[in-house]
Structures are given as structure tokens and as C-alpha cells.
Amino acid sequence: MTAKTSNPAALIGDLALALASGAIEVVDLTHTLDQDFPVIVLPPEFGQCARFRMEEISAYDHRGPAWKWHNFTCCEHTGTHFDAPSHWISGRDVPNGSVDEIPAARFIGPVCVIDCSEGAKANEDFELTPEIIAAWEAEHGRIPQESWVLMRTDWSKRRGAAYLNMREDGAHSPGPTPEAVRLLVHERGIRGFGTETVGTDAGQGAHYTPPYPAHHYLHGAGRYGLQCLNNLDRLPATGAMLIATPLKIKNGTGSPLRVVALVPNRESD
């Protein structure tokens, strides 16, 4: 995409002013890093995603009289987080596949939001299909190349056990079909795909061919994932800008991060 305004300095100046005035709103798409926030659960003989943990180093006390600080520990994939291509075996040989190697320009870009919240409300295993994408494009236009696509399900409003929705046959949460991911990655050339659920794939994603199609196709093609997103209901279908800058972890396969979106303020229209 090329910018319609030819003067970048004016563009940035206008943007900064619009942010300062509130004409452009900054929406926080991040869950709080909280000890109780669910993480993905694997069979226990496998290595597990570390939960977020925090230990107080000092709190204005004998351990440090004038300051408070903490050590925290977590996995690269704890909380609202970014998946780099090297996270998945299909992306192991992708150039610039780890978070420290990804060019910073790729962390900021346009975003399309496909609202699947009605479907996910009725069906916890709701699938994002090519048909749904086609219907969205009929209304909002073709998904631009190099844009983020977010699947809105309102899953972020779920709490406790309802979030993973884990049963004896595994988790039940919405996600994309293999065909939908192939369409987005190979035909639309999206930059990345994001969800409100614990992973970019459906809870039952292991049973598709290939298993975990979003991880498989996105990362195999050098694209990114965002998961455990929040507040997607505050984004327009198109016209917002996503800012998702993972920590610069050497050879990191992902990172917890603060995801925000720049959104035109409807009230100031």
C-alpha cells in the first residue's frame, strides 16, 4: 500500500496531533500479565508453558529502602503474546524467523477485524472459513496485502475455566480452518493473524490436516501470530493501525507484549 499523502513529515505531525487531541484513540488490546491468566496446557510429559510469576525484590524496606521492584518469570508464550516464525517447525528455516531478527517496520501495520462473535457465542468450536472471509470482503473490500487479520470472537470476555474450555477431549475454542489460513496467507499475503483465544488455532486444532493449521501455514510462510488479544470489539472492521512490538529476545520464538491499535475516535467525527 502506498500512502495517499506524499509528505511524510506532515503525516507524522498530523498523526501526533490527532493522538494528542484524542481524534485518534489508542485501544489497548492486551490482557494484564496476571498469575492466574490461563496458558496453553499440553500433555504433562511434555515441557510446559511457564505461568507468569513475580517475586518482590524489595518494597521500600530493609531489602531496598527507597525502591520497589520485582523479578518476573514467564514463557515467551505467556499472556497476550506474539508468535514468531521460528516458534513452529514449519518456520524453523525461515529467514529472520525470531523476534530479534524481524524488521521493526513489520510490527506496525493495517488491520482487518473479522467479527465472528455471534458464531462463537452459538458454537464454541466455531470455525473461520473461506466463505466467512468472502462475505467479509464483499462488505469491506479485499483484505490488503501485508495487513494483520484479527478474528474477533469476544472470547476475551470469558473468565476462568470457560476460557480454555478444557474437557476430557481437549480444549474447545474457535479458530480458523486450514482452508481459511491458506487463503489468508497464500492468496491475500497477510502479515499475521491474531485471536482472542490462547492460540491462533482452534481448541481442537490438533485434529485438522495439517494439525494446528494457523501455526503451520503462518509460520511456514514467515508470518506472525498474536494471541490472547483483548478488546477486539473496540476495533473497526478496517481502518485501524496495529502496533505489536515484541521484546527483542535473542533467538526468541515469541514474546509477551503490549498490543495497541490506533482507531479513529467516533465521537470526534
Next chain:
Amino acid sequence: MTSPIVPPPKKDPQKRTRTQTLPSGARSRAALGLTAAAAEGRFMLQVCAECGAVQYPPRDACSACLSTDLPWKDIPPAGRLIAETTVRTSTSTYFRERTPWRVGTVRLDAGPSVICHVHGDVARGGAVHIINRLDKSGQGVLFALPAERTQNMEDDPQLRELTANPKFRRVLITDARSENALALAQAFSKAEASIIFLGEAEGWRPYPHRAALAAIPGVELVPLDVTDTRSVAELAGEIGGKTDILVNNARFMRPGGIMDRGDTIFARDEMEVNYLGLMRLAQAFGPAMRGRGADGQNSAAAWVNILSVYAYANLPALGAFSAASAAAWSLSQCLRAEMRPGGVRVMNVYTGPTDDDWHQPLPPPKVAPSVLAKAVVAGLKDGLEDVFVGDVARDLIDRWRAGPKILEREMSETDGGGA
């Protein structure tokens, strides 16, 4: 018969909580043999290896032949009360607060006469059954029970000073998700614990026996994750002042030693749960419990750690877990020392392989959850410090006592030399 204890009234918020005072804890090194035996609830005395004379009180040389070879042996506990008195005042603060206090002399069938505390139901001149128990100072003392059981005999106030009976006490079991949680909760319910708090980690994922747990009378599920300092502190803030018995059954184990694991991730988890989990719980719950050792019928009474017996000797097939267990074992000794001024017993229950998912491929014998739970409650009723549950744990501790280096070599065989 003994008057049964009644459910204690709610605490009067205007009254100062009574501070724990202690009976004299001074002992000679020889006399500590009685304490070591009491830790396991065994009645032992020195028996001269040369002339066979049974010794009392403990000493450094045989009272009959002056031999210094005086090994401790289990002694038949039968005897007869030949003299008794009731102390009505004392220079000791501890006893002064607890008078009247019955003491006496018992002639053992095994020979010597011993000075002991006397249960209220023992008749003058009656037959007695001697037990050796830890007092509030953590020292071994002899106590004469009636030879035959009497009604409510465990409610005798002098006996209750030596035990940590769960009756009418409030219990916290730290890991509801554990495969032994259900059996533990049932055992404490049967033992008439008034409230059984069960710490539940990660309420956002289900576990099979949750409904069964919640159905047990007196059970309350509360959020607790021993790997999360904030969670431990929050729960202690809420119920720390009414936790009378804490049972730490949180455990993390994975098979494997050093070289068959490619990383330190599971080892870290093992330390986080088994060692640092105990540390967090002790930092959060320990001070309040130590301050409530003399807080009436439902005083803080005991801290229970369920530990792997491989804390004593590393089983290489579970090598990293054994190491974390050893760390927890060592820390439990520190906790015991720190709890002692408050009169709160720290009881370690050691087990070999337990009958659960992580020991599924191992052959029997394995300790069933119900057996473990019974041992925990029985140990509390006896006021013990060390309980070895099951054949594997008992065999291992015998071999450890006989020769730790020999045991180490035996453990390095693939089957742990039978352990």
C-alpha cells in the same frame, strides 16, 4: 472415662492470644535418644549390649556393669503404676498454666521404674501402656496410658499437649489437584476436623475429583498455588490465623535424572513446588501458626510435609525429583527449629512410590492415597515428627540407618536395589 472435648467457642476478639510457654527442653546428649525414638512414636530405652540391663534414665555407662555400649532398643510398653501424685502448682510457667497435672512412677515389666506423665483414666496401681511422645519442647517424654482403651481417652488434656489431633481443628491441604487430596480430605473429615480448606491451583483448568471433594462435609475450596508468592500470601492473609494444621501435599515430579533430561526446566519446576513451595507456605503461614500454639482447643498444632523417602538417598531414575525432595527435607528441619518456640509440631511423612499416574509403570508395592491419608491422620493423633509409610519407605530408612554409603551404592542399581 475422659470428658470429651467440645467444639471450641468462637474466639473472643478482646482477649490476647495466649503465648506458648514450653516445658524444660534441656537434655543430655544421651537422653536425646528418647527424643529420637519419640519422633517416630517408639518406646525405646538403652539396653546394655554386654549384660542386657535395661537402662533408665538414659546414661553414658551401664548402671549394672559400666559398659558404654548402650544401644537403643524397642521395649515392651507394659507396666504398672506404683506411685502417683497430682501437681497443683509449679515453678515452671508451662506447668503452672496447665495444673492440675498428674505424674507417677511406673514399674516396667522390662525392669526399670520410670517417671512419667499419667493419663487421667489410669487407676491407682493399675496396669499401664507406656508411650514415648514429644512434648511441646520437642523432647521425648514418657506417658502412661490405661492398658485398656477408655472412652474419649485421646481427649485427656495432658495427652492433647503431646498430640496434634485434628478433632475440631481447621486444616489446610495445599493441593486439591493432587491424586491424594480426596483421600486426605476424607480422612480429616472422618477425624472430625471442623473445616478442611483445600488449596486449588489454576481453577481455569478442570481436574477429575473436584465435585467429589466439594461434596465432603466441611470442605472449602480456596485458591492457592504454591508456586505463586502472591497467591500464598493472599490465602495466608485470609485464613492464616485459623489454620491449625497445614498439610503440604503439593508435589511436582517427573521421571529422570541428569543426562536423560536435556534441560533444567522440569528440575526448576520440581524446586519451585517441592522446595520453594514449602518455603513460600512457611513464610506466609508459619508466623501466624507459631503465634497460635497455645490458642485453646483449636490451637495451631502441626505442619505436615508429605515428602519422598528418596530425600534420604537419591534414586537415579527419579534423580532430579529426589534432589528437590532432599532440599525440602533439609528445609523442613529448619522449619521445625523455627516452629518449636511456638509448640507447633512439624511432621514429615515419607513415602516411596505412590499409586498415581507418575508411578504407573512401576510394579507394586505402591502407597495408595488412602493409606497415605490414614498415616497422616494417625501421625497427627500420635504427635509424631517422622512417619514412614509403606514397605519401600520403611525398608529404605532401615537401610539408611544401617549405612548410608552402602545404601547409595544399592540405589544406583536400576531398581534402586529393591527400593
